[in-house]
Amino acid sequence: MSPSFSLLFFIFLAPLLLLAQSSSPFNSSSPSSSSSAACKATLYPKLCRSMLSTIGSSSSDPYNYGKFSIKQNLKLTKKLSKVFIDFLNRHQSSSSLNHEEFGALVDCKDLNQLNVDYLESISDELKSATSSSSSNTELVDKIESYLSAVSTNHYTCFDGLVVTKSNIANVLAVPLKDATQFYSVSLGLVSDALNKHMKTNKTRKHGLPNKSFKVRQPLEKLIKLLRTKYSCNKTLNCTSSRSERILKQSESQGILLNDYVLVSPYGNANHTSIGDAIAAAPNNSTPQDGYFLIYVREGYYEEYVIVPKEKKNILLVGDGINKTIITGNHSVIDGWTTFNSSTFAVSGERFIAVDITFRNTAGPEKHQAVAVRSNADLSTFYRCSFEGYQDTLYVHSLRQFYRDCKIYGTVDFIFGNAAVVFQNCNIYARKPLPNQKNAVTAQGRTDPNQNTGISIQNCTVDAAPDLADDLNSTSSYLGRPWKIYSRTVYMQSYIGDFVDPAGWLEWNGTLGLDTIFYGEFDNYGPGSSTDNRVQWPGYFLLNDTQAWNFTVLNFTLGNTWLPDTDIPYTEGLLN
Numbered sequence: 054m055s056p057s058f059s060l061l062f063f064i065f066l067a068p069l070l071l072l073a074q075s076s077s078p079f080n081s082s083s084p085s086s087s088s089s090a091a092c093k094a095t096l097y098p099k100l101c102r103s104m105l106s107t108i109g110s111s112s113s114d115p116y117n118y119g120k121f122s123i124k125q126n127l128k129l130t131k132k133l134s135k136v137f138i139d140f141l142n143r144h145q146s147s148s149s150l151n152h153e154e155f156g157a158l159v160d161c162k163d164l165n166q167l168n169v170d171y172l173e174s175i176s177d178e179l180k181s182a183t184s185s186s187s188s189n190t191e192l193v194d195k196i197e198s199y200l201s202a203v204s205t206n207h208y209t210c211f212d213g214l215v216v217t218k219s220n221i222a223n224v225l226a227v228p229l230k231d232a233t234q235f236y237s238v239s240l241g242l243v244s245d246a247l248n249k250h251m252k253t254n255k256t257r258k259h260g261l262p263n264k265s266f267k268v269r270q271p272l273e274k275l276i277k278l279l280r281t282k283y284s285c286n287k288t289l290n291c292t293s294s295r296s297e298r299i300l301k302q303s304e305s306q307g308i309l310l311n312d313y314v315l316v317s318p319y320g321n322a323n324h325t326s327i328g329d330a331i332a333a334a335p336n337n338s339t340p341q342d343g344y345f346l347i348y349v350r351e352g353y354y355e356e357y358v359i360v361p362k363e364k365k366n367i368l369l370v371g372d373g374i375n376k377t378i379i380t381g382n383h384s385v386i387d388g389w390t391t392f393n394s395s396t397f398a399v400s401g402e403r404f405i406a407v408d409i410t411f412r413n414t415a416g417p418e419k420h421q422a423v424a425v426r427s428n429a430d431l432s433t434f435y436r437c438s439f440e441g442y443q444d445t446l447y448v449h450s451l452r453q454f455y456r457d458c459k460i461y462g463t464v465d466f467i468f469g470n471a472a473v474v475f476q477n478c479n480i481y482a483r484k485p486l487p488n489q490k491n492a493v494t495a496q497g498r499t500d501p502n503q504n505t506g507i508s509i510q511n512c513t514v515d516a517a518p519d520l521a522d523d524l525n526s527t528s529s530y531l532g533r534p535w536k537i538y539s540r541t542v543y544m545q546s547y548i549g550d551f552v553d554p555a556g557w558l559e560w561n562g563t564l565g566l567d568t569i570f571y572g573e574f575d576n577y578g579p580g581s582s583t584d585n586r587v588q589w590p591g592y593f594l595l596n597d598t599q600a601w602n603f604t605v606l607n608f609t610l611g612n613t614w615l616p617d618t619d620i621p622y623t624e625g626l627l628n
Contacts (some may be wrong), residue, residue, distance in 0.1 A: 091118050095241030096500060097234045104238060115246030120179045122239040126203075127172040129232055130165055137162040152388040153217045160392045161210035167362065167400070167428070168206050171199040179243070193247045194452075194504070194610045198430060198472060200240045201503040202450040205470040206428075207233055208499055208536070209449070213390045233499075240502045267343060271307040272619040276370060276407070279348050283315060308368070308619040311338065313346035322350065327358050327369075327379065336363040340403065340617065344368040349409065351376040357383065360399035360429070367401060371409035374438040374459065380412040384419035391444060395423035402430040402451075405618055406437050413441040417463060417486045423447045427471070434458055435620045441466065442483060448473045448507070452609045456620055461517055465495035467507065468535060474508045474605050476623060481517040482529050482551055491520075491551075492558055494532035496539040506540030506570070507532075508603040511627055514580075515549035524551055530558040531573075534591075537565035542572040542595065542603045545627050552580035557587045566591055574600040575626075600626060 088108070092101035104125060105118055141158055144150050150158070175196050211229045214222040270278075315322035316330045324330040327349055334345040344366050351372040358379060360367060371377025381396035383389045397411050404427070415422035421444040427434075430451035438459040439446045445462035448469035458478045460467060463485035467475075482491045493514060496507045514531070516524065529551045532541045557571055569591035573583060583594055593599070605611035606624040615622050 087114070088118065091115055091242055091245065092238075094245035094502070095238045096502075097238055100234055101238045101242065104235075115242070116179065119239070119243035119246045120176070122235075122242050123172055123176050123179060126235050126239050127169065127176060129235055130168045130172055130203075133228075133232065134162065134165040134169060137165060151217075151219075153390070154219050154221055156388070156390045156393055157210075157213040157217050158221070160213045160390050164206040164210045164392075168203045170362065171203050175199050175243070190610060191613050194613075195430075196247060197240075197244055197502075197504045198451050200236070200243060201470070201472070201500075201505050202428070202430075204233065204236045204240065204499055204503065205450040205497065205505070207236060208470075208497070209392055213392055216385070216390070237500050237502070240500055244502045244504075267312070268303045268310045269307045269343075270304055270310065272407070275308065275310075275346075279370065280372065283348065283350070306619075308617070309340075309343035310368075311335070311343035311345050311366075313348060315348050315350065316354075317350040318352035318354065319350075326356055327354055328356055331358065331360055331364055331367065334364050334367055338366045340366065342366065344403075344405065346370065349377050352378070354379045355381065357381050357395075358397045360401045360404060362400040362402075364401040366403045367405070369404070369406045369409065371407065373408045374410050374436065376410075377408065378410040378412060380414055382413060382415045382419075382422070384413070384415035384422035386419040387415070391421045391423060391447070392426065392449075394421060394444075395426035395447060397424065398426045399429045399432060402432070403614075403617075404429045404432040405435070405620070406433075407435045407620075408437070410438040410440065413445065415442070417442040417483075417489075420444075427453055429453075431614045433615070433618050433620055435618075442485070444468055450505075452614075454605065454609060454611060454615060454620075454622065456622060462493075463491050464489055465492050465533070465535070467493060468495040468497065470497035470499070470503070470505045470536070471507075472505045472609050474510060474603075474609055474611070475512055476510050476605070478509075478512045480509070480512055480514045482515075482520055483517045484519040484523060485527055487526075490527055490558060491529035492533045493530070494541050495535040495560075496532065496541045497535045498538040498540050499536045501538050501568070503538070506542070506603070506608070508542050508544065508608055509546055510544045510604070511623065512543075512546045513549075514543070514546055514552070516551035520551060528553045528558075531556050532571065533558040533560045534565045534569045534571075535560060537568050538570075539565065540570040542570075542574065542600070543576055544572075544574040544595070544600050544603060546576050546581075547578040548576050548580035550579035554582070554585035555587050556583070557589070557592065572599065572603075597626065 088102055088105040092098040095101045108121055137158055178196055314330050316324045316327055330347045346368045349371045379397055383394040385391055396413050411424045413422045413424040422441055424439045424441040424445050426447035426449055428449035433454045436457045440461045442462055443464040445466040446460055448471040450471050453471045453473040455475045455478055461481045461483055463483050485491055494507050498505050530553055567590040571591055572593045572595040574595035604625045605622050612624055
């Protein structure tokens with residue numbers, strides 16, 4: 054590691070990191086009994102009490118504790134971002150960083166900036182929070198989701214640095230670990246404060262307001278109209294305009310539209326690339342503005358698409374699975390980080406994709422190679438296909454929903470730390486490399502206060518044709534615990550005979566087997582028998598009440614945002 058980086062580290066990080074290593078900066082007074090009680094909700098009560106010791110007695114309530122911890126974390130995160138930015142600026146023009154190191158640091162820079170944005174948003178929400186306003190379940194869920202994402206982003210940064218096997222990870226190991234503890238304290242304090250006053254009723258449906266919009270149409274009718282009106286080919290012009298008939302017809306139900314453009318590979322639409330169409334979308338639109346529709350006509354799109362955080366409320370509609378295909382082949386073996394190996398990546402909240410195939414064609418020999426990464430809050434994928442091998446679908450963070458989709462892969466091919474529900478999906482395990490074992494899921498929850506996990510409901514989980522023809526070639530499992538608080542449930546789903554009778558696979562010996570939460574409920578099929586399942590402390594056969602916690606209604610608070618998408622969903626358990 055160069056002297057310049059070490060200098061930056063000590064200038065920007067050392068003062069804050071002293072807090073985690075010594076209680077002296079905040080120990081001007083003994084911790085109050087109220088702070089001690091509040092800190093019991095965290096994984097690091099000693100650090101928590103030290104952090105809160107400077108708060109006066111007039112401010113010693115759960116909300117002020119939460120606000121103070123967020124303020125401290127915002128300072129730390131901004132300093133971390135400055136370290137990454139300054140270091141990249143110093144070394145970008147030199148050869149001191151290899152491709153992998155540079156990519157990992159860029160990931161850290163981008164992820165830390167997302168954390169700054171999330172913490173600023175949380176701070177704004179908490180400024181006006183009271184015991185009455187905190188009973189708003191949408192507000193509570195949003196804050197918990199953002200705080201969970203902050204920790205997830207932080208771990209993603211560190212994991213990416215570790216993979217490079219460079220001195221960068223060694224130098225940053227201590228500050229990043231300490232920052233992890235800071236984030237965990239905030240998550241525990243804020244979640245505890247808000248949930249004490251949270252209402253238990255989560256059934257409210259709101260939808261978007263019936264005013265200040267351009268057009269509202271049922272999604273299926275809209276798609277049919279698009280495909281009928283725009284049968285693009287090499288001679289027919291598919292260019293849309295704001296005066297088109299679609300934006301003149303409004304109904305009382307459906308999805309709210311603001312504007313739309315067409316994408317066609319033939320060059321006779323508004324755009325020939327999806328990336329250009331996304332760039333044309335408005336920045337930072339609100340739900341009341343409606344969705345910006347991008348209709349992507351049938352064809353192969355060999356491009357790496359990024360939907361950045363400022364591109365919110367985008368509706369991406371294709372012509373169907375295996376018709377509209379977005380494809381790429383980035384992989385870790387070829388020098389990309391897992392985070393940035395994705396063919397399609399989305400960070401803009403309230404994103405919707407319908408009738409599209411996403412592929413990563415790197416192949417099993419290239420190991421981690423992501424087809425789609427979503428770290429977009431309130432994102433939805435409907436009738437889409439995700440095709441890859443290892444690490445196909447990266448459900449990275451925040452709240453997500455997948456309906457009527459197809460997912461193909463081998464090792465850990467649904468992974469990440471979102472709060473995500475899969476409904477009515479077909480999940481297919483492919484044949485992996487020799488000596489590899491298949492794991493459908495690898496959930497990455499790092500803190501028991503995170504509201505994250507993977508819920509698979511009313512899905513078909515089976516072998517793809519290549520594996521079905523050679524089931525004895527490998528062992529396949531429902532999942533394995535990527536992180537020590539990993540949480541995954543399978544409910545009311547068909548499980549094929551490709552699954553090993555043990556059901557679940559350890560990640561690293563016994564690590565995490567007593568802190569994870571793996572559950573099964575009311576599944577069927579030849580692989581669903583639980584008679585010979587693992588006997589881990591963290592494995593459970595769920596009852597109705599436990600399973601209900603992982604429904605759309607409870608796990609993602611879906612009734613407060615999915616109606617806006619006009620995409621079908623089941624809010625609770627199947628009858």
